[in-house]
Amino acid sequence: MSKILIRGAKVLGGEPQDVLIDGETIDRVGTGIEAGDATVVEAEGQILLPGLVDLHTHLREPGREDSETVLTGTRAAASGGYTAVFAMANTFPVADTAGVVEQVWRLGKEHGYCDVQPIGAVTVGLEGKQLAELGAMHDSAANVKVFSDDGKCVDDAQIMRRALEYVKAFGGVVAQHAQEPRLTEGAQMNEGVVSAELGLGGWPAVAEESIIARDVLLAEHVGSRVHICHLSTAGSVEIVRWAKSRGIDVTAEVTPHHLLLTDELVRTYNPVYKVNPPLRTERDVMALREALADGTIDIVATDHAPHPHEDKDCEWAAAAMGMVGLETALSVVQHTMVDTGLLDWAGVADRMSFRPAHIGRLDGHGRPVSAGEPANLTLLDPAYRGVVNPADFASRSRNTPYEGLELPGRVTHTFLRGRATVLDGTLA
Numbered sequence: 001m002s003k004i005l006i007r008g009a010k011v012l013g014g015e016p017q018d019v020l021i022d023g024e025t026i027d028r029v030g031t032g033i034e035a036g037d038a039t040v041v042e043a044e045g046q047i048l049l050p051g052l053v054d055l056h057t058h059l060r061e062p063g064r065e066d067s068e069t070v071l072t073g074t075r076a077a078a079s080g081g082y083t084a085v086f087a088m089a090n091t092f093p094v095a096d097t098a099g100v101v102e103q104v105w106r107l108g109k110e111h112g113y114c115d116v117q118p119i120g121a122v123t124v125g126l127e128g129k130q131l132a133e134l135g136a137m138h139d140s141a142a143n144v145k146v147f148s149d150d151g152k153c154v155d156d157a158q159i160m161r162r163a164l165e166y167v168k169a170f171g172g173v174v175a176q177h178a179q180e181p182r183l184t185e186g187a188q189m190n191e192g193v194v195s196a197e198l199g200l201g202g203w204p205a206v207a208e209e210s211i212i213a214r215d216v217l218l219a220e221h222v223g224s225r226v227h228i229c230h231l232s233t234a235g236s237v238e239i240v241r242w243a244k245s246r247g248i249d250v251t252a253e254v255t256p257h258h259l260l261l262t263d264e265l266v267r268t269y270n271p272v273y274k275v276n277p278p279l280r281t282e283r284d285v286m287a288l289r290e291a292l293a294d295g296t297i298d299i300v301a302t303d304h305a306p307h308p309h310e311d312k313d314c315e316w317a318a319a320a321m322g323m324v325g326l327e328t329a330l331s332v333v334q335h336t337m338v339d340t341g342l343l344d345w346a347g348v349a350d351r352m353s354f355r356p357a358h359i360g361r362l363d364g365h366g367r368p369v370s371a372g373e374p375a376n377l378t379l380l381d382p383a384y385r386g387v388v389n390p391a392d393f394a395s396r397s398r399n400t401p402y403e404g405l406e407l408p409g410r411v412t413h414t415f416l417r418g419r420a421t422v423l424d425g426t427l428a
């Protein structure tokens with residue numbers, strides 16, 4: 001079994017320590033550990049985190065392998081410091097049966113540069129009409145515990161209620177893409193000053209907030225657990241804060257792009273900024289940062305949404321919604337949360353590893369960096385400054401809003417059960 005000694009890294013941003021990996025496991029954490037026959041990784045000045053976990057990734061396989069595959073998507077994830085991703089169900093065919101979730105799970109085992117946990121659809125074909133076979137997906141080899149119609153909202157209150165009741169039996173969770181469909185018909189961007197000036201169809205905050213309000217009340221009524229995808233408005237934060245204060249079992253995520261970008265960018269008409277939910281205002285961005293810092297928002301999730309250039313390099317109205325995010329997430333979080341003093345590195349470990357693994361009930365990830373734990377680890381150099389160049393991405397798609405932007409931090413090593421998936425900044 002191979003041994004690796006990570007020397008002098010700041011574990012969760014704390015005092016420098018040495019971490020000895022033996023095979024798949026962390027063997028020792030301390031100071032002055034002898035290297036012996038171990039391969040040494042000099043990590044002075046670097047931050048060691050538990051391997052990142054993304055609760056919201058679109059891997060696109062099966063069906064849209066032109067935009068991403070399990071192989072390319074997990075390579076992108078490893079590059080970004082992730083050791084596990086949850087794969088969204090809006091594939092072709094939709095992951096609404098035991099057969100499809102097992103296929104995705106098997107692909108993850110075969111070529112995963114990180115662990116892949118499939119998410120199951122809530123309704124058949126994401127059509128919102130009929131509950132999918134949630135129990136069969138849970139009982140399958142993929143052992144699905146997170147269900148979502150992401151891309152679409154489960155807008156029928158009765159279906160949502162039934163889904164919450166069903167997953168309660170096995171401790172599962174429904175992850176809601178909160179978008180009231182009638183209020184967002186024809187919507188192209190956030191509804192506000194900019195949409196009025198540009199004459200683009202507006203996407204009101206209330207379309208998101210009304211669904212979140214309904215769903216936290218349903219979760220309370222049923223006594224079940226609900227997770228809210230990609231919070232984007234200050235009002236959504238207020239509702240989640242209120243629900244948590246009432247003891248409702250709700251968790252919430254925010255994307256890196258909603259922590260940094262605003263709807264002012266839509267003035268460029270560059271479809272790289274077109275995303276669902278839309279970029280909002282500066283006031284919303286600040287509320288989301290504060291909520292992530294105070295724990296109202298539990299986690300950062302990428303909503304990595306790869307699209308081929310023919311679906312993005314077109315006029316605004318016709319362009320697909322979504323942006324890639326796995327390879328820039330940690331840098332955007334460092335820039336918006338750590339370098340601003342809102343969150344320390346232990347907080348980043350909490351929001352990007354511990355809590356997402358806990359919400360998704362994922363074993364072996366989101367564990368403390370201590371002896372006996374699986375060696376799922378991310379090492380990053382926070383002093384690095386680099387300009388984002390999509391040509392460097394491992395993802396099959398290039399639809400990043402950060403092209404040409406200087407961002408801090410770089411993942412130097414990612415370890416998946418002791419195996420380096422990224423070594424000296426390069427995919428292994």
Ligand code: DOR
Nearest residue numbers: 150151275276305321322
């Ligand atoms: O921007 C988005 N893209 N939001 C979603 O909810 C779906 C995603 C996709 O699948 O492209």
Ligand code: ZN
Nearest residue numbers: 150151177229
């Ligand atoms: Zn969504």
Ligand code: ZN
Nearest residue numbers: 088150151303
């Ligand atoms: Zn999504």
